[in-house]
Amino acid sequence: xxxxxxxxxxxxDDIVAVLxxxxxxxxxxxxxxxxxxxxGKVLANMFFENSTRTRMSFETAMKRxxxxxxxxxxxxxxxxxxxxLFDTMQMIDGYADVAAIRHSRQGAAQYSADAVEIPxxxxxxxxxxxxxxxxxxxxxxxxxxxxxxxxxxxxxGDLRYGRTAHSLSxxxxxxxxxxxxxxxxxxxxxxxxVSDLRSHGANVTETETLNDQIAEAxxxxxxxxxxxxxxxxxxxxxxxxxxxxxxxxxxGAKKDMIVMHPLPRVDEISPSVDSTEYARYFQQxxxxxxxxMALLCKSLGVExxxxxxx
Ligand code: NCD
Numbered sequence: 001x002x003x004x005x006x007x008x009x010x011x012x013d014d015i016v017a018v019l020x021x022x023x024x025x026x027x028x029x030x031x032x033x034x035x036x037x038x039x040g041k042v043l044a045n046m047f048f049e050n051s052t053r054t055r056m057s058f059e060t061a062m063k064r065x066x067x068x069x070x071x072x073x074x075x076x077x078x079x080x081x082x083x084x085l086f087d088t089m090q091m092i093d094g095y096a097d098v099a100a101i102r103h104s105r106q107g108a109a110q111y112s113a114d115a116v117e118i119p120x121x122x123x124x125x126x127x128x129x130x131x132x133x134x135x136x137x138x139x140x141x142x143x144x145x146x147x148x149x150x151x152x153x154x155x156x157g158d159l160r161y162g163r164t165a166h167s168l169s170x171x172x173x174x175x176x177x178x179x180x181x182x183x184x185x186x187x188x189x190x191x192x193x194v195s196d197l198r199s200h201g202a203n204v205t206e207t208e209t210l211n212d213q214i215a216e217a218x219x220x221x222x223x224x225x226x227x228x229x230x231x232x233x234x235x236x237x238x239x240x241x242x243x244x245x246x247x248x249x250x251x252g253a254k255k256d257m258i259v260m261h262p263l264p265r266v267d268e269i270s271p272s273v274d275s276t277e278y279a280r281y282f283q284q285x286x287x288x289x290x291x292x293m294a295l296l297c298k299s300l301g302v303e304x305x306x307x308x309x310x
Contacts, residue, residue, distance in 0.1 A: 001298050003113040004121045006129045007171045014298075015148075015171065019139050021294035021304040022287075028064055029289040033310060036066025037302050043067060044096035046089070046112070047123070048074045048103040053263060054123045054133065057288035058100045058296075065293055070096055089115040098299050100132070101125075104228075119299035127161040127229055133262055134167040136291040140284040141219055144258045148175040154213045156182040156243050157223035157268060159189040161230075164262040165223055166193060173202040180205045180213050184239050187225070210243050215252050220245070220278075222261045222268045240266075247272040260284050 001009055010018070027033040043062040047055050059069045070092075074080070079088060085103070089112045092099055101112050102123040109122035109129070124130045142148050153172055155165045159181050169179055169189070179202060181189050188194075188206060197204050207213070214220065222245065230236040244267055245259065258280040261269055265281070273279050297304050 002119050004119075004131050004295065004299065005109045005113055006122070007131050007134055007167050007174075009131070012174055015135070015138065018135060018291070018294045018298055019142055021297065022135075022139055022290040024304060024306075024308045025290040025293045027308060027310055029061070029286075029293060031064065033308060034066075035064075035305075035308060037297060037304070038062060038065035038067035038300065041067040041098070041300060042070060042096040043296065044070045044072060044092045044099040046072045046092065046099050046101040048079070048085075048101070048108070049124065051102055051123070053285050053288055054100075054102065057136075057285070058121075058123065058132075058292050060289050061292035061296055064289070065296065067296070085111065086115050093117050098296060121295060121299060124163055126163070127166075127226070128163050129167045130163040130262075131167050132288075132292055132295055133164045134171050135295060136284065136288045137164070137168050137221070137260065137262070138171060139287045139291045140260060140280055141258070143283075143287070144280060145218060145256065148172070148177075150176045150178075151218040152178050152180070152216055153219045153221060154180045154182060154210075154217045155189075155221045155223070156210055158187045158225045158239075159183045159223070160187040161226035162223045165189070165221070168221065169193065169197060173197045173200050178203040178205075180207065180217075182207055182210045182213060182243065184208060184242055186235070187239060210245070211249065214249060214257075215254070217257050218254065220257065220259045222259065222265070224261075224264060224266050224268060243268055244270060245273060246270045247276050250276060250278055253278065 028035045093116045100121045100123040106126035106128035109125040113120040261281040
């Protein structure tokens with residue numbers, strides 16, 4: 001694999017193998033088993049944009065495997081002095097063995113991957129892609145449904161700017177999912193993504209209403225309206241708070257349906273959903289640790305043992 005910029009960098013077999021590795025690494029992710037597979041290795045966490053879970057789970061993943069982490073943030077560094085992304089990234093070639101990068105500009109991950117020798121993992125590039133999130137999303141879906149094949153997945157919210165939805169829809173279609181995309185007209189999934197999905201044989205439906213979709217869903221994937229990507233506040237105000245689910249909305253859902261969210265949530269999911277059996281978003285956030293462990297191992301060419309002893 002080397003770099004992971006979009007889901008195109010992984011074949012379906014790669015995806016399944018990484019998810020299998022991640023599954024075996026769960027006890028290590030929880031700190032129940034010590035497995036220093038990445039001892040002596042250094043991860044550079046290059047975050048030019050806000051992050052909580054992605055950054056912290058990358059750090060936990062690396063540390064639980066015995067590696068160490070350099071934490072870069074654009075605040076308090078030479079970025080403030082006008083250093084280019086190219087120069088900043090080139091320098092970390094000499095400091096780290098692998099880098100995770102998040103940037104507000106779409107394409108920044110590819111640009112960085114081209115600038116350095118070490119493997120680069122895209123931790124979110126603007127409204128582009130977020131493949132490591134997709135891997136933990138797939139892990140969560142497979143954990144709940146036992147398969148990735150042929151599920152009915154409802155993606156809800158900001159499908160225009162939401163990079164998690166872009167990467168996830170691409171991956172799900174490769175496993176034969178049917179996708180229902182629920183968004184206001186102004187935040188529809190970009191046409192080029194929808195036509196690409198359809199050209200791969202995907203069954204894609206687009207709609208503005210969520211309630212009709214709940215009964216048939218295997219997965220409801222809620223997303224935040226990406227306020228920071230709107231050109232102006234007024235446009236954001238028109239769509240803020242448009243989709244909200246309450247526990248009472250889920251009466252009539254399939255028994256094994258799961259509600260996911262990459263988090264942070266603003267008001268898309270009421271806390272009343274948290275205590276239902278459908279809520280899977282906090283489990284999903286934990287799943288970032290074993291999944292990123294498996295991805296770090298893969299990018300560094302380190303094999304995860306077929307048996308991890310308890
Ligand atoms: C997402 C992101 O950064 O794209 N968060 C995450 O990585 N868990 C979703 C979001 O910010 O809304």
